[in-house]
Amino acid sequence: MIKFPAWINEYIDWISDKLFMGLTIKEYMKRLLTPFNIIAGLIVFVGLYFLIQRYTQGLVAVTEASNELPWGLFLGIGLFTQVPYSSVGFVLGTAVYIFGLKKYHPVLKNAILLGFLGYFFAVVFILIDIGRPWRIYYPMVISFGTNSVLFLVAWHVALYNLVQALELAPPAFEWLGFKTLRRWAKIITLALVISGIMLSTLHQSALGAMFLLTPGKLHPLWYTSFLPWLFFVSCIPAGLAYLIVVSKLTQIFLKDKADSHYLKSLDNISLGLGKASALILITYVGLRLYSVAQENVWQYLNTPYGHWFFVEFSLFAILPFLFYYGVQRKNVGFVQLTALLTIFTIALNRVNTTLIAFNWQLPHHIYWKEGVVLIAVLTIQLLIYRWVVNRMPILREHPDYISEVHLPSAGTSVASKGS
């Protein structure tokens, strides 16, 4: 055995304490062998194998990769569907910090983590999908297509990733015990939240605006000059519903990582989020109806695509009423199920817009390997989420900082509290 000086040993102890949650490596490894982990591991393994194929043989190895449907599931779901869910970070940040709705504070850190991971993995999907991923930063430094909506999306998603990473810094520093850094990170919160609002409103709507360039290719029932607005308005209930569902899942699976305060507040919060979702969804439904009237495309309603549109639209139309019903009855389970349906409906809308109703006159196919890679990457995302929640104070308050949460004027006390 090699003998390290004491300070190195201490350092190693500190690292393994952080990484293995105070367990020895052996114990930790043993704990990892659960059926869930084994299945997840297999999925990830197969997905990574396909990814190697993708990076050595080109996109054709794992995607249908046609010029009729240049974008498949990676962007259709990984970017266009994941990003509206990830609005959760900015929506909750706005609610708590800007509108002062303290009621939602217990879920705020979780919301920011979900938002951050969502955006981070949207970028991962972009890296998988674009032809020369090593040039991902080109729109930032090499060549500026300022007339392109995608240029805007690229910049905003990049900046917003940075903003969310910084927003996530306080719990990360709490976990690592870096008190001074945490204090600094806290001080810039408000600026971060406001820049988050700016970036989010723009890129959420920009994702819709990208399809403004495809009249004639996107089915008339989906193509409308309202696309940016529709994408923006619908991203808010998407994020809220996402949070409702994930909160429920944490209540079941990550109970031991949460404090009682978090667990107790969830029901009330879910009802509040459900109420907000109902209001925004009804706005969305009205806007959507108005856009169809505006474009005057009723004649398409009685076609196969029209029926499909009807399915999507009906789902959207019942959601606000389901939420309203659940909230009125104070039936949390009902609200949670409605939230699950909302998540599905938003995904359906984004997949319809980007894949199914896109180039609707041409045939398209999706290659199954694409689905496997998608699921594998999402599994990695889930595992990272769990890894973080297991370690950092996300669903709970860190013991050292509880007082901040309870103090009425914590804003000033943070600054005066030395480290």
Next chain:
Amino acid sequence: MMSRRDFLKIGGSLLAGSLVGDHGMASAAKSFTGNPDRYGMLSDLTRCIGCRRCEAACNKANNLPEPKTSFEDESVFEEKRKPYVADVQAYTVVNRYYDSNGKPVYRKVQCMHCDEPACASACPVVAMKKSKEGPVIWNEDVCFGCRYCIVACPFHVPAYEYSNAFTPKVQKCFMCYHRISEGIVPACAEACPVEAITFGKRSELIKLAWTRILSEPDKYIDHVYGEHEAGGTGWLYISGVPFSQLDFPMDVGTTPYPEYTKDFLSMVGLTLISWPALFGGIYLMSNHRAENVQDEVVDSEKEEDKL
């Protein structure tokens, strides 16, 4: 394919463009002030005999892969081919149709070289670009393969090399930009034995097209495809058969494509300026309110957080 020198030239102008900021780009979106002397091509479908010599010349001029069957093979007409897809590696193809009398009509397909191209307004790195000479060109040095150009093109033209892992290219006709820059006519126009393809200044080609239509009104239909389509294209067609019967996209409208996103893009600056003020204001208001409320609930166990 473009030469190295062309890349450098474009690279230089890109650099210059980024130094002067987006002023030039913004004005380009407002109203089209293209080079009035820009080049175009005119395809006269009444003249085309389907000999495919343009395909052969294009293949050679652009060093494209050898086709599966020879350029004399007529069996290819049995299906409607697209340029540059997995099995047809070409920048242009000729497809066969029949008019109402059963007489064959041939249509050459390739990039339309739009005046205000959808592909260029989609590209986040200005890899796709309308050159001042007229061809819509592509810069391999900056393209990162997002394929938004392919999504945006209303004529279904650009194609991607999905089976290329390390240097995948966007492929389409570049109107022989490398030849034009040296003052040589594009290969297809040069090769056509019946002058069905004419190269020249777009403004003059439009006059030529209408002269032909007006002098033989029975032979032609009354439409120059590309004069106004998608805001005007560099490649123009005249025909004796309605274009809709030859698979020409008839739903592209006459609005230049950059117009569709212009309103959205012009909103961006406004949001960037007004949002901080708006939400900062709301923050100050709600902050104040929260403080008042807090005074009343301090003692209760209710969570009050203000970080």
